[in-house]
Amino acid sequence: MPILATDYQPTFPFRNAHINTIYSSLFRRLKPLPFKRKRIETLDDDFLDIDFMENGSRKIVVLCHGLEGSSSSTYIQATAALLSANGYAIAAMNYRFCSGEINRQLTTYHSGKTDDLHLVISQLLPDYDAIYLVGFSLGGNLVLKYSGDGHYVLSDKIKATVAVSVPVDLHNSSLELSKPKNLLYTWRFLHTLRKKIILKHQQYPDEVALAPLRQLKKLIDFDEHYTSSLNGFKNAADYYTKASSKPFLGSIQFPALLINAMDDPFLSQSCFPVEEAEKSSYFHLMTPPYGGHVGFVSFNRKHYWIEKQIMAFIESNP
Numbered sequence: 001m002p003i004l005a006t007d008y009q010p011t012f013p014f015r016n017a018h019i020n021t022i023y024s025s026l027f028r029r030l031k032p033l034p035f036k037r038k039r040i041e042t043l044d045d046d047f048l049d050i051d052f053m054e055n056g057s058r059k060i061v062v063l064c065h066g067l068e069g070s071s072s073s074t075y076i077q078a079t080a081a082l083l084s085a086n087g088y089a090i091a092a093m094n095y096r097f098c099s100g101e102i103n104r105q106l107t108t109y110h111s112g113k114t115d116d117l118h119l120v121i122s123q124l125l126p127d128y129d130a131i132y133l134v135g136f137s138l139g140g141n142l143v144l145k146y147s148g149d150g151h152y153v154l155s156d157k158i159k160a161t162v163a164v165s166v167p168v169d170l171h172n173s174s175l176e177l178s179k180p181k182n183l184l185y186t187w188r189f190l191h192t193l194r195k196k197i198i199l200k201h202q203q204y205p206d207e208v209a210l211a212p213l214r215q216l217k218k219l220i221d222f223d224e225h226y227t228s229s230l231n232g233f234k235n236a237a238d239y240y241t242k243a244s245s246k247p248f249l250g251s252i253q254f255p256a257l258l259i260n261a262m263d264d265p266f267l268s269q270s271c272f273p274v275e276e277a278e279k280s281s282y283f284h285l286m287t288p289p290y291g292g293h294v295g296f297v298s299f300n301r302k303h304y305w306i307e308k309q310i311m312a313f314i315e316s317n318p
Contacts, residue, residue, distance in 0.1 A: 001277055004257075006288040008305045010297060017263035020292030021185075024074045024304075033077055033084075035092065037099075040123055046107070048116055049099035053080060053090040058129040060089040061314065062120060064139030066165075066294065068192045070098045075136050075164075075294050075306075082307045083314070089128070093120060093139075097196055106204050108196075110231050111138045111170055112243025114146040125155055132314050133161040136294050137266070140166030140258070141245045147256055148248030160317035161256040162310045165264055165294045168249065170240040172268035174220040182265055185293075186219055193222055200230070249276040249283050255317045257284040259309060261291030284313075 014020045035051035042048060051071040061083050065073050071092035080090045094100075095109035095116065109116070117133075124131060135143035140163030147154070147161045167173030177186060194213055201208040212225035223236040233239040249258075260272055277285035286309070288296070296306035 001280060001282070001284045003274060003277055004284055004286040006286050008288040008291060008296060010290050011299050014295070014297045014299065015290050017261070017265050017290070017292040017295075020290065020295030020297050021265065023297050024295065028074050028078070030074065030077050030081065033080055035071060040120060042116065042119060044105055044107070046096060046103050046105040048096065048120065049094045049101070050120060051092040051094065053084045055084065055087070055089055057087055057089045059087065059132070060091055060124055060128045060130070061132045061134055062117070062124070063090060063092040064117065064133070064135035064142050065093065065095070065098070066137030066139055068098075068189055069136070069139075070094050070100075078304065079134060079307050079310060082303050082311055086311060088132070088314070091120065091124060093117070102199050102203060106200070106207055106230055108200075108227075108230050110227050110239065110243060111141045111167075112145055112239075113231070114142060114149070114151060117142055117146050118152050121155070121158070125157060129157060130318065131155070131158045133158065134163075134310055135161075135166070136164045137166060140164055141168060141170070141243070144168065144245035144252070144256065144258065145243070145248055147254070148245070148250070148252040150248070150251060158254060160254060160314055161252070162313050163256070163258045164306060164310070165260060165266070165291075166245070166258060167267060167271055168244060168246040168258070168273060169268060169270040170244045171237065172270045173266060174218075174223065174236070174240065176268045177266055178218045178220060185266070189219055190216055190222060193226075197226055246270070246273060246276070249273055250280050252280065252282050255282055255284070255313070257286065257313045259286045259288070259306065261293070261296070262287050262289050263291065264293045266293045
């Protein structure tokens, strides 16, 4: 598909990528949603906590959060509020160890863990006629990979995928995140990830070593020592190669939209897959000049520009 035009023009302060990235998590105030939590047991004797808003609709949107996020993340809550108000049921995922309770197995979550997403979708199929996948950052990579990697036979009830601020090339994005400009984000991610590793060590003392924690300075270090080993990859490079969604974008066979801001501080140039979009009949790409990482602030507006874009794409693919 041709590259889609964008009309996102933020007010002056939000033309700074870092302000746009940080503003929502610090200052946006939303009314808590009436989610109802359901626990899904996995095939490997673990669990997933999914937060639902069911309104009698036969259309449901599966929302997938980013690294160290959850169903309580501001961008998930805001998107769920708009879609629910417009007639869609919501299933907001909490990945393993992201719902406030440590998961049972050594395995955690990662950018390419499509088996858990597939399990959730399989549970929804009997009750819904149309399913939409929406992912942010890590969750965006997850839904794009699931949509195109061919690992599962996908139901024709899956009507469209929308992905926002996605590091579709995990290796180069990890290098981008390692730059000094992203020190604050790196510190914030590692702060919570370290706490989880300590709890995992208490749960699996023989399998999870604490010594590497002292060496962690970048997310690539965490992926090298923990994400890879806990999830069956040889090392960070192996994880990035196998989990990145970029190689599969051209294989997607139903409507999919990727929205990556050109000023996103997390993304490398390789995360703007123009060629893949131009060659595909299904994969759409939108690259606003501004927006930061999962930002796209519309100041003093109830609904942000990005939430309206998500709904518009879903509405255009009934």
